[in-house]
Amino acid sequence: MGFSADTIRKMAREVYGIEMSDLRAAEIARQVTELAESARQADCEADFNDELLSARQVLVQAAEEGGTS
Amino acid sequence: MSGDLTHLTLCDVADSIRSRKHSAVEVMEATLARIDRLQPAVNAFIALDGDAAMDAARAADKTLSNGGDVPLLHGVPMAHKDLLYRKGRISTCGSKIRRNVTADVTATALERLDAVGAIEVGTLNMAEFAASGTGHNEHFGDCRNPWNTDHIPGGSSSGSGAAVAARLVPGSLGSDTGGSVRIPAGLCGITGIKPTDGRVSRYGVMPRSWTSDTLGPMARTARDVARMMSVVAGYDSRDPQSSNTPVPDYEQDLGSSLKGLRIGIPANYYNEDVDDDVTVAMDDSRQVFQRLGAELIEVTVPDPGLTMRLGQLILAAEAAALHEKWLAERPDDYQIAIRAPMEPGFFIPATRYIEALRLRGPLLNEFLDKVLGQADVLHLPTGPMPAPTLADADPASTESAERTMGLFPKFTRTISYLGLPAISVPGGFASNGLPIGFQLVGRPFAEAQLLNVAHMYQCETGWHEQAPGL
Numbered sequence: 001m002g003f004s005a006d007t008i009r010k011m012a013r014e015v016y017g018i019e020m021s022d023l024r025a026a027e028i029a030r031q032v033t034e035l036a037e038s039a040r041q042a043d044c045e046a047d048f049n050d051e052l053l054s055a056r057q058v059l060v061q062a063a064e065e066g067g068t069s
Numbered sequence: 070m071s072g073d074l075t076h077l078t079l080c081d082v083a084d085s086i087r088s089r090k091h092s093a094v095e096v097m098e099a100t101l102a103r104i105d106r107l108q109p110a111v112n113a114f115i116a117l118d119g120d121a122a123m124d125a126a127r128a129a130d131k132t133l134s135n136g137g138d139v140p141l142l143h144g145v146p147m148a149h150k151d152l153l154y155r156k157g158r159i160s161t162c163g164s165k166i167r168r169n170v171t172a173d174v175t176a177t178a179l180e181r182l183d184a185v186g187a188i189e190v191g192t193l194n195m196a197e198f199a200a201s202g203t204g205h206n207e208h209f210g211d212c213r214n215p216w217n218t219d220h221i222p223g224g225s226s227s228g229s230g231a232a233v234a235a236r237l238v239p240g241s242l243g244s245d246t247g248g249s250v251r252i253p254a255g256l257c258g259i260t261g262i263k264p265t266d267g268r269v270s271r272y273g274v275m276p277r278s279w280t281s282d283t284l285g286p287m288a289r290t291a292r293d294v295a296r297m298m299s300v301v302a303g304y305d306s307r308d309p310q311s312s313n314t315p316v317p318d319y320e321q322d323l324g325s326s327l328k329g330l331r332i333g334i335p336a337n338y339y340n341e342d343v344d345d346d347v348t349v350a351m352d353d354s355r356q357v358f359q360r361l362g363a364e365l366i367e368v369t370v371p372d373p374g375l376t377m378r379l380g381q382l383i384l385a386a387e388a389a390a391l392h393e394k395w396l397a398e399r400p401d402d403y404q405i406a407i408r409a410p411m412e413p414g415f416f417i418p419a420t421r422y423i424e425a426l427r428l429r430g431p432l433l434n435e436f437l438d439k440v441l442g443q444a445d446v447l448h449l450p451t452g453p454m455p456a457p458t459l460a461d462a463d464p465a466s467t468e469s470a471e472r473t474m475g476l477f478p479k480f481t482r483t484i485s486y487l488g489l490p491a492i493s494v495p496g497g498f499a500s501n502g503l504p505i506g507f508q509l510v511g512r513p514f515a516e517a518q519l520l521n522v523a524h525m526y527q528c529e530t531g532w533h534e535q536a537p538g539l
Binding site: 042 | 265312375379381415429434488514
C-alpha cells in the first residue's frame, strides 16, 4: 500500500499547516512509500519478541563480552 | 613552513606548551594570524573572538610561569562546530532561525575540554542544522575545501574539516548523525571519529536525530584524535543515551602490532558506484595493512541498502518532529536543500518508525555475527568520490538537493544506524589533488582498537602529513 499525493497534500495542510504543490506531494508520496515499505517488509521477518532487544542492549552486551580490545 | 607553529599537530603543540618550549601566547598569535589570512578563502569560521582567546592564552602562560604540571591540552587553540552550546554565547547551528539565540547551558564536551586547558578561539561553520553533507550555507557563506577552494569540504561539520585541514586549529569537535564527522574528514584529508552511540555525551549539543546523534573529535592524526577522545569520552548523567562503559587511555593504547589483525573487505554495496581514484586508494591502503601483518578477509555485509533506508526513515521522522513548528511558520528561512529532505518525515506512519527503531537490535546482532564475527575491523571508503565542486554539488533545486545529499552518506549512514564506531583516515589523493579517505568500522566501544589501527597506518604512510598549499 502506497501513499498518494492527495493524501500527502491533505495531511500537510490539515495536520501541519504546510502548503505543497502537486508535484512536490507526489515526490514525497514516492519517498515515504519506499521508506515505509522497507520497514514493513523487514519487520515481517522479525521475531515477535524483538522489541525486547534494543540496539543499546546489543552494544553494551557486545562490549561486555570482550569485543572492545 | 616547518617553523610555523600552526603546522604542529595537536599533540605536538600541547606538548610544546607543557614543556615550556613555546608559550601559549606565541601559539595563539600564530593561530590568529593564520585565521586572519585564510578565513576569507576558506570561510571555516562563523564567529571569532581573538581578544578573549589572547586573554586566555596570557592566563595560560601565567599558570605555566607559576611552575608545576599543567593539564593535557593547556593553552591549545581549538574551535568547534557551532552547535555545541556555551552558556551566554550565541550558537547559530548554521541557521538563520537561530542566528541570535544565546545558549543557556554549556555542552559537557566543552566543559571537559575547558577542564584540560583548551582555549576556544571561535565557532565553526556548518551545514544549516547539521542537515547536509556538502558544506553549502547561504546564511553564513559556503565553507570551502582548503585543498581547492572551488570544491566542497563536505558536511555537516564543514568548518571543522576545513579549519583542521587548513591548519587554522589543530583539533575540533564535530557531530555525526549519518556521516557528518567522517564525510568532511575524508574530503578534507584529516582524521575524524564517530564514536559508539553513548560514548561521548551529547548534552548541550543541538539535536539532529536523537537516535543516532554522536559527537566526535576531528584532527590531523589518530594520536590527536585519541588525546581528544580521552578527554571528552565518558558517562554523563545529563545525556540519557550515555554509557558507563569504562573509558581507556586511548593515546596510551597506541602502538600495538597489527600482526594477525583480520580486516574485513566488503564484497558488496561498498564497492558499487565508486570513483576509480577511490578504488585505487582503497586497494593501496589495504596493501599497507597487509604489509603491517594484517589479514584481509572478504565479507558480505547484510543488506546495507536496507539499513540505509531505515536510517533515513528514523532521521526524517525525528528531524520533522524537531523542526515542525519552524517548518510550518518560517519555511522560507530554511535553505531549500535543508527543508526538502525533512518534509517526508511528517508522513512516516508511527508503526513504521517504531519498526525501524526496533530492527536496529536484530540487524546490529546480524552485523556483529556476519561481519565483525569474521573480521576485527571493516575497511570501507568514507565516500564514493572525492569532493566535487561547489557548483556541481549546488543544492539549488529540491531535486538536486535530495540527489546530492543521498550520495554523500551512502557509506556512512549504514554504520550510524547500527550505532557502531567508525574512523575516517586519510588514504591518498585523487588525480585532481583532492584527498580520499577510508573508514574503519569496529565492534561496540572499540574506539581504542580503531585508533590504534589508524595510528599504525599513519606510522607507515604520509598522507595525513600533507598540507594544502594555502
